[in-house]
Structure formats: C-alpha cells, structure tokens
Amino acid sequence: MSFTVAIVGRPNVGKSTLFNRLVGKKLALVDDTPGVTRDRRPGDAKLVDLKFRIIDTAGLEQSAPDSLQGRMWAQTEQAIDEADLSLFVIDAKAGLTPADETLAEMLRRRGKPVIVVANKSEARGSDGGFYDAFTLGLGEPCPISAEHGQGMLDLRDAIVTALGEERAFPPREDVAETDVDIRPTGAGGGEDEESEPTYDETKPLRVAIVGRPNAGKSTLINRFLGEDRLLTGPEAGITRDSISVEWEWRGRTIKMFDTAGMRRKAKVQEKLEKLSVADALRAIRFAETVVIIFDATIPFEKQDLQIVDLVMREGRAAVLAFNKWDLVEDWQAVLADLREKTERLLPQARGIRAVPISGHTGYGLDRLMQAIIETDKVWNRRISTARLNRWLESQQVQHPPPAVSGRRLKLKYMTQVKARPPGFMISCTRPEAVPESYVRYLINGLRNDFDMPGVPIRVHFRASDNPFESKARKRR
Structure with a gap:
C-alpha cells in the first residue's frame, strides 16, 4: 500500500462505519453503544482510484493511563504515530464537544x-456542527455520510491535497518480461498423477486463537509479536473485534487472528457480545489452523469442550494450548492429568496436539508454533488411491464389514476426494446401511496407519454404478 491512514475521534461518531465503507466489507463491529472498538484494526482500503492502508481506532475518553480507557487511548496514539495521515471524525449532527477540542x-x-x-x-x-469544525484550526472540514456513502469523492480529493499527488499515487513498478511464466499449465512437468504432493512450507498460514474469556489469547499474540499490539488486562472480555496481525516465524508469514472470548450460549444476552462471538466464528471459518486456549489452572470446563467440538465440526486443524503454565506448581502431575483428560474427553479429536505454554513469560511458544505447522501438514495431506485401496483391503481382512439384514456389505473402492480437512469416498453396496461403529473403525485406522492425528477426517459412502441397470429396466 502507498500510505497509511488512521481514523480517530471520540466514541460513537461513526469511525467504524467509515472504516467498513472504505474497506468495502463489514469487518469492524458497529453498534449504537459508545466505545465498541477497543483494539486498533488495520485494513486495505480503496477510495475511487486511491489504495491505502487504513486503521480503525478506539474513541478518545479522558481516563487514567492504567485504566481500560487509558490503555485503549494508548493504542490509538500508536496508530496515529504509525499513520501518514489522520482522518479526524466529528459528529456534525451533535456538534463539537470538549473531547473533540482536546483531540x-x-x-x-x-x-x-x-x-x-x-x-x-x-x-x-448538521450545518451548525459543520461550520463549528472550522474553529478547530485544522483546515476546511469534509462533510460526508459514512452510512450512506455521501461525500466520498470530496474525501478522496482532500486526501490527495493533504498528501500530494506524488505520495498519493506512487509510481508503479513494471514487471520484467523474464519474471512472467508463459508456459501452459502442466507443460514440462512430467509428474505422476498418483504422486502425493509435498507440503509448501513457504505459503502464508492463517491461525485463529480462540477460547473462553480471560484465557490469555491477546497476551499470547503480544508475546509472539514482541510488542503490546493488542489490548490486554485483568478484565474479562476486553477483545471484541477479531483482529488480524502478521509476523514471521522462521521465515514463514503467519497471519494470526485474535478473537473475542466465547462464553456459553445461554450467558450471551447482550447484542454486542453476540456480534463479537459471530465475528469469532467467522475467524474460525477463515483460518486454516485454530489454537484453542485452555486456562491450565481451570482446564476442561464444559465451554472448552464445546469450543473444541465446534472447531472440529467446522473442519479446521486444531491445536490445544494450556496457558498460564507459570501458575502451575506440580508440572508432572498436572501434565499427566491433562493428557488423561484429553484422551477421555475429546474422543472426536484423538491424537490432538496439546502444548503447555505461558503467554506471560513466553514459555513453550516455539513448541506451540511447531505443533501448529505439523498439524497444518496433516490437514493438507493427500494419500494416493493405490495406497488407500491396499489399506482398505487389509482393514476388511482384519475386521470384515458386518452383515446387515442377513446381507454382508462390500467395500469395493476408496479414494481421497479432498484435503483441508482430509475427505475420503468409499464405493460400496448399500451405503445407507453402513453402521456408525464401522465408520469410526475406519477413521481410527486412517489416523493410526497414515499418521493423521488431531484433524477431522470425513468418510463418505457411495453406491457403485450398475452398468446393467438401464437394460434391466427396459426388459420390464
């Protein structure tokens, strides 16, 4: 992006609405309640022919530096320092306030x-508030309506005037002809279709951090980044928006999403918390690997188990992180207890990787990242059809399919139809009659024999086509 713009102002003047208008998506939570935005949220904006990076910020509220409002304003100040230009949003309908003058x-x-x-x-x-804005001494105000999209052309012209055309429109870099690959797809490859593709360790990885409120999600991401990028504190439920941050781990780009704490559905009554939880669910669906944060001092609450089940049903690769390990006294005893409970309480995620960590001290973060990479490899794994059919034949020898209504089922053919998560199709007679117990037997066999722990595995059954069926109908 050519330049960076920060949106600042007091609470409830429409900063997040303007942010969503400029990025073209409803990324930031919007509500009539003042102070919805807390963390600074970046995004890629487009305004007519301008493309730039934009940052949504929390509203200015005068408070002590160590309070929640004070920490929110510290995040806004960091955004202002990082930006090349600030959009100072005021409410023309309500007019100027002392907070506007302070800002x-x-x-x-x-x-x-x-x-x-x-x-x-x-x-x-709103005319009175517009003309009052001249008294701020920051130049001619730009009247807009972020809700209805009015005045966007005037805002574009104001940005170009403030930065200059050279800064607003940087010269484009021409792509050299030698950098363009004009070969047709598949030309000169000579690869065997049955070969299992290798894992691309240079591809950016999307990771979502989820868990109950106050489990330490934001603190963990701040420790990864090495800076206070996200708002943290002892208060539960500080994070509302799902904030994405990018960093590198051993040369690989990691895009990590911090999400709001997810409480039991019965306890979520306020509209704003419902919006936050819905935003967290979108982050889970967008991510490739999901790290579920457990509080090691009170692990395996009912909500923890429900979050793991939700992630597995969404088909994401999952990793458990037992946070606040620095507060645990008897490490060996607690670790053995956590292993036993993981095996017993999470049968649908058999073999899931679990890592004890401390977001406060940084303990175990390298092991956690290694577990994320290894789980993502399994999630992307593809197995050749020849290996699968040899495996299916051996499984039927060890444990033949049961007879249903006096007729034995026949499993004829197996292939992998998709990855991310791994999905398999088995051609058989009477697919609707395959018992659930035999499906679990096959899934567990896939986990063990092909080393696929901790990821959801889908197995579908399909009746094989009968080439003589149409002829039999004609005889009738």
Whole structure:
C-alpha cells in the first residue's frame, strides 16, 4: 500500500462505519453503544482510484493511563504515530464537544497531516456542527455520510491535497518480461498423477486463537509479536473485534487472528457480545489452523469442550494450548492429568496436539508454533488411491464389514476426494446401511496407519454404478 491512514475521534461518531465503507466489507463491529472498538484494526482500503492502508481506532475518553480507557487511548496514539495521515471524525449532527477540542490539540502537536471529517452531514440540523469544525484550526472540514456513502469523492480529493499527488499515487513498478511464466499449465512437468504432493512450507498460514474469556489469547499474540499490539488486562472480555496481525516465524508469514472470548450460549444476552462471538466464528471459518486456549489452572470446563467440538465440526486443524503454565506448581502431575483428560474427553479429536505454554513469560511458544505447522501438514495431506485401496483391503481382512439384514456389505473402492480437512469416498453396496461403529473403525485406522492425528477426517459412502441397470429396466 502507498500510505497509511488512521481514523480517530471520540466514541460513537461513526469511525467504524467509515472504516467498513472504505474497506468495502463489514469487518469492524458497529453498534449504537459508545466505545465498541477497543483494539486498533488495520485494513486495505480503496477510495475511487486511491489504495491505502487504513486503521480503525478506539474513541478518545479522558481516563487514567492504567485504566481500560487509558490503555485503549494508548493504542490509538500508536496508530496515529504509525499513520501518514489522520482522518479526524466529528459528529456534525451533535456538534463539537470538549473531547473533540482536546483531540484536535493533540493532533496539531503531532505535526502530521489531518483532515477533519464531518460525519452524519446528511442529518437535518448538521450545518451548525459543520461550520463549528472550522474553529478547530485544522483546515476546511469534509462533510460526508459514512452510512450512506455521501461525500466520498470530496474525501478522496482532500486526501490527495493533504498528501500530494506524488505520495498519493506512487509510481508503479513494471514487471520484467523474464519474471512472467508463459508456459501452459502442466507443460514440462512430467509428474505422476498418483504422486502425493509435498507440503509448501513457504505459503502464508492463517491461525485463529480462540477460547473462553480471560484465557490469555491477546497476551499470547503480544508475546509472539514482541510488542503490546493488542489490548490486554485483568478484565474479562476486553477483545471484541477479531483482529488480524502478521509476523514471521522462521521465515514463514503467519497471519494470526485474535478473537473475542466465547462464553456459553445461554450467558450471551447482550447484542454486542453476540456480534463479537459471530465475528469469532467467522475467524474460525477463515483460518486454516485454530489454537484453542485452555486456562491450565481451570482446564476442561464444559465451554472448552464445546469450543473444541465446534472447531472440529467446522473442519479446521486444531491445536490445544494450556496457558498460564507459570501458575502451575506440580508440572508432572498436572501434565499427566491433562493428557488423561484429553484422551477421555475429546474422543472426536484423538491424537490432538496439546502444548503447555505461558503467554506471560513466553514459555513453550516455539513448541506451540511447531505443533501448529505439523498439524497444518496433516490437514493438507493427500494419500494416493493405490495406497488407500491396499489399506482398505487389509482393514476388511482384519475386521470384515458386518452383515446387515442377513446381507454382508462390500467395500469395493476408496479414494481421497479432498484435503483441508482430509475427505475420503468409499464405493460400496448399500451405503445407507453402513453402521456408525464401522465408520469410526475406519477413521481410527486412517489416523493410526497414515499418521493423521488431531484433524477431522470425513468418510463418505457411495453406491457403485450398475452398468446393467438401464437394460434391466427396459426388459420390464
């Protein structure tokens, strides 16, 4: 992106609505409740012919530095320092407030370009607030309506004027002809279709961090990044938006999503918490590997088990992380107890990787990342059809399919139809009659014989086509 823009202002002036308008998606949570946004959320914005990076921030609230509001404002200040330009959003309908004047003075001292954005200018009686914005001394305000998309062309012109055309439109780098591969797909490859593809360890990896409130999700990500990127504290439920951050681990790009804590459904009553949980579910579906954070001091609560079951049903690769390991006294006894409970309480995730960690001290983070990579390899694994059919034949020799209604089932053919997660199709007689116990037997055999622990495995049965069926119908 050519430049970075921060959206700042007091609470409930429409910053997140403007953010969603510029990125073209409803990424940030929007509600009438003031103070919905807490962490700074980055995104890729497009405004007519401008492309830039934009940061949504928390609203200014005067409070002590060590309070939650004070820590939220510290995050906003970091966004202002990081940005090349600030969009100072005011509520034209409500007019200026002392908080607006305080923020304007702070922005003026920073010495960076600022555009005053008079939002909600479509409302009746907003003219007074628009003209009051001239008194801030930050130049001519730009009237817009983030909700309805009005004034976006004026905002684009204001950004170009504030930064200059050279900064707003950087020269494009021409791609050399030698860098373009014009060979047709598959030309010169000579690869065997039955060969099992190798795992691409350079591809960026999407990881979601989920768990109950106050389990230490944001603290863990901050430890990975080596900075206070996400808002943390002793209060439960600080994180609301699902925030994505990028960093590198051993040369590989990792895109990690911090999510809101997920409580039992019966306890989620407020609209804002429902929105936060829905955002966390979207992050799970978007991710490839999901790390479920357990509090090692109170592990295996009912909600923990439900979160693991949800991740497995969504088909994601899952890793368990027992956080707050620095608070555990008898490591060996607790570790043995956690292993026993993992085997007993999570039969649907047999062999799932579990790592004791401490987001506060950094203990076990390398082992956690290694477990994430290994689980993602299994999640992407493909097995050749020849190996699968040899395996299926041996499984039927060891444990033949049962006879249902006096007729024995016949499993004829097996192939892998998809990966991410691994999915298999078995051609057989009477697929609707295959008992669930035999399906579990086959899934457990796949886990053990092909080394596929801890990932969801799908096995589907299909009746084989009868080439003489149409002829038999004609005789009738």
